[in-house]
Amino acid sequence: MAKIFRKFRLKHIKTGKLKQYTLYAIGEILLVVIGILIALGINSRVEQNKQKELEQTYLKALLNDFEINQRKLNNLIAANQNNYDNSLKLIGLIGKEHVEENEFAKLMVTTFSYDIHYNPNNAVLDELLNTGNLKSISSTYLRQRLTVWIATLDDVKSQEEELAKQREKAMEILLSDKYNMRSLLDETGISIDELKLAPTAKESAFEDLLNNNSFESRMLLFALTSRGTQLEHYLPLKEEIDNILKTLAVELED
Numbered sequence: 001m002a003k004i005f006r007k008f009r010l011k012h013i014k015t016g017k018l019k020q021y022t023l024y025a026i027g028e029i030l031l032v033v034i035g036i037l038i039a040l041g042i043n044s045r046v047e048q049n050k051q052k053e054l055e056q057t058y059l060k061a062l063l064n065d066f067e068i069n070q071r072k073l074n075n076l077i078a079a080n081q082n083n084y085d086n087s088l089k090l091i092g093l094i095g096k097e098h099v100e101e102n103e104f105a106k107l108m109v110t111t112f113s114y115d116i117h118y119n120p121n122n123a124v125l126d127e128l129l130n131t132g133n134l135k136s137i138s139s140t141y142l143r144q145r146l147t148v149w150i151a152t153l154d155d156v157k158s159q160e161e162e163l164a165k166q167r168e169k170a171m172e173i174l175l176s177d178k179y180n181m182r183s184l185l186d187e188t189g190i191s192i193d194e195l196k197l198a199p200t201a202k203e204s205a206f207e208d209l210l211n212n213n214s215f216e217s218r219m220l221l222f223a224l225t226s227r228g229t230q231l232e233h234y235l236p237l238k239e240e241i242d243n244i245l246k247t248l249a250v251e252l253e254d
Contacts, residue, residue: 055136056252061124062146063248069120070241077234079114084226086111087219094216104206105184112171116229117160118237120153142247149244152237159233166225170218178208 090107093099125146128134137143174181184206185191186199209215 051136054133055138058124058128058133058136059248059252063245063252065121065124066241066245066248070238070245072120073118073234073238073241076116076118077230077238080116080226080230080234083111083114083116084223084230087223087226091216091219091223094210094219096210099207099210101184101206102188104210105188108174108184109188109190112167115167116163116226118153118156118234122150122153125149137251139247139251142244142251145240145244145247149240152240156233156237159229163222163225163229166218166222170215170222173209173212173215173218 086107090104090111093104093107128137128146129150134143134146137146174184191199
């Protein structure tokens with residue numbers, strides 16, 4: 001092939017047609033360059049489409065996870081608010097001259113039956129972080145919010161551990177020999193209907209408990225911690241979820 005082009009070049013030089021050959025050669029080079037640029041452009045568009053499809057897949061999965069996280073948090077906020085409200089009612093009974101045992105028992109059960117712990121769905125986000133694919137999310141703002149989300153959850157977990165500690169301290173006093181939890185469960189029907197146990201003949205001594213300063217102090221600490229968990233952690237976390245969901249909706253529309 002090179003021999004043919006060399007003969008073609010020498011022929012045009014001898015015949016004085018070097019200028020015509022030069023133009024021909026330049027044209028050939030331009031055609032090759034244009035072909036390469038077109039191929040690169042096509043490959044670039046294909047790659048961009050792949051990245052866009054990958055991003056849309058992740059965005060849809062994140063949207064689904066955070067919608068579930070929103071529902072979970074709303075339920076947890078309601079449960080924590082219920083615990084807080086009932087703890088105040090219990091504190092309100094302390095020092096009263098006459099309190100029905102059934103009323104006290106029901107408040108104890110409704111206040112302490114539910115452990116407060118947020119367990120969000122983070123499978124997709126964990127995959128993005130562990131594989132380095134978080135960069136496939138084009139929105140800088142969304143990437144920042146997702147990163148902040150993980151840090152915020154660590155803070156919430158620490159607060160929940162403190163709330164659990166105060167809950168245990170408030171309930172711990174019932175485990176002493178002076179008081180009888182079984183009789184309180186009898187009053188609510190739990191020991192009979194759910195545990196299938198016969199009623200106990202022992203007294204609960206709940207009236208003494210309502211005059212116990214230690215119990216009152218522990219209940220106050222539990223109520224304050226529950227309130228702090230709600231106002232300083234769960235409600236801000238709810239706003240964070242709302243912001244993430246709005247941003248995801250916008251990105252999916254684009």
